Amino acid sequence: MALAKLVNNAVANPRGRWIQVLFAIGLILLPPLFRWVIDGGRLGMHFATCFPAILVASLLLDLFLASLVAFGSAALTQWLFVGEPWFKHPDQAHFSLFMVFALTSASIIVIGDRLKVAIRRADEYSRKQGQYNEELKARVQGVLAVIQALAVRGINEDSPLDFYSVFSERLNALGRASDLLQIGSSSDRKLPTMFQKAIAPFCSEGQIYLAGEPIEVPTDSCIPLIMAIHELCTNAMRYGALSVPEGRVSLRWFLRPDGKCLTVLWEERLGPCVRPPKKQGLGHKLLSAQPGLAAVDLNFPPSGAWCEVSINCA
Known part of the structure; x- marks a missing residue:
């Protein structure tokens, strides 16, 4: 298991160009050196x-360096143990042996490269699955906090029937807003539509x-941005401006002059006196x-x- 994990990590993690060049040099030298140690050819x-x-x-x-390893190791082996290039005697036997080596090497390189691509894709999917699981846990906790905040706001209603009506309406709005939070989906990424749906349960x-x-918000930024807005709304309903009828929130956004950065501003006023949280939890x-929020x-x-x-929009 440890060996399989080691091999997977070695194949799944791409290397820089110069590191690959050093690996290629080592792989060119290793076969003839190994053969020399065994029997001198x-x-x-x-x-x-x-x-x-x-x-x-x-x-x-990469493919170019892998091909270079095949050519280099073969040429070095030929020079050390045969002493002359195969094309010095261009007969059918020499040509046939060369073609067998060339086709076998090409097959190994192509199959190995496809295997490498498959391993890296599987590793990427595994990482995304882990991110989605973490995202799902955070989202469930966030939705429970929202429901709790909605219930607390509904306590101020005059009768249980009024409470049920208001609470049910807000839950329906929360469900509509949650459509924006489908994991891995390409939801509507345009402002203000995205914000209108996200804040619907709270306003x-x-x-x-x-x-x-x-x-239009970049795809990778949609989910973390909506989760951040949900968290701000939840905190505002529990402790801030949305916890009292006279409280107000300003949610503004604009592109900076260079067009490469979208800025979103959340500002609360006319609410209770605010105190910084004593501990950092999920909301922090x-x-x-994080990825998606610069x-x-x-x-x-x-x-x-x-x-x-x-x-970042660039």
């Missing part, structure tokens, strides 16, 4: 030790003001820099929480 079959090196090269190196009284030009992870600046002045999110 006296038993014939001079190119037998080249094939394992070619296979390793096809798995670890039945029109407490959240949206402002910004229509813009959602409201921090930077997140979250502050808790007494007048109301505010957050600035930066997203």
Whole structure:
């Protein structure tokens, strides 16, 4: 198991150009050196030790360097143990042996390269699955926190029937907003539509003001951005501006002059006096820099929480 994991890691992780060149040089020198240690090439079959090196090269190196390993190791072996190039006597036997070696090497390189691609794709899918599992856990916890916040807001209703009506309406809105959070899906990535659906469960009284030009959010930024907005809305409902009827939230966005960065600004006002959280939990992870969110600046002045999110669009 440990060996299989080691091999998988060796094949799955691409290497820099110069590292590959060093590997190629080693793989060219290794077959004739190994054959020299065994018998000095006296038993014939001079190119037998080249094939394992070619296979390793096809798995670890790109196609050009793997082909260079095949040619280089064969040429070095020929020079050391045969003493003259095969084309010095261009008869049918020499040509046939050369073609067998060339076709065998080419087959090994092609099959090894396809295997390398398959391993790297499988490794990528495995990493994505792990990310999706973590995302799913975070999302479930986030949805439970939202439902709890919605229930707390509904306690202020005059009767159980009114509470049920308001709570049911907000749950339906939450379900509609959750359509944006399908794992791995290509959801509607345009603002303000995405924000309108995301905040729907939290702004039945029109407490959240949206402002910004229509813009498309990069695909990799959609889920972390929506999760961040959900977290800000949840915190605002539990402790901030959305916890009182008179509270207001401004959600604005704009492209910076260079057109390479989207800035999203969340600002609360007219809510209870805000205090910074005493501990960092799941919300801190959602409201921090991560793949898809280049930077997140979250502050808790007494007048109301505010957050600035930066997203790379280049």
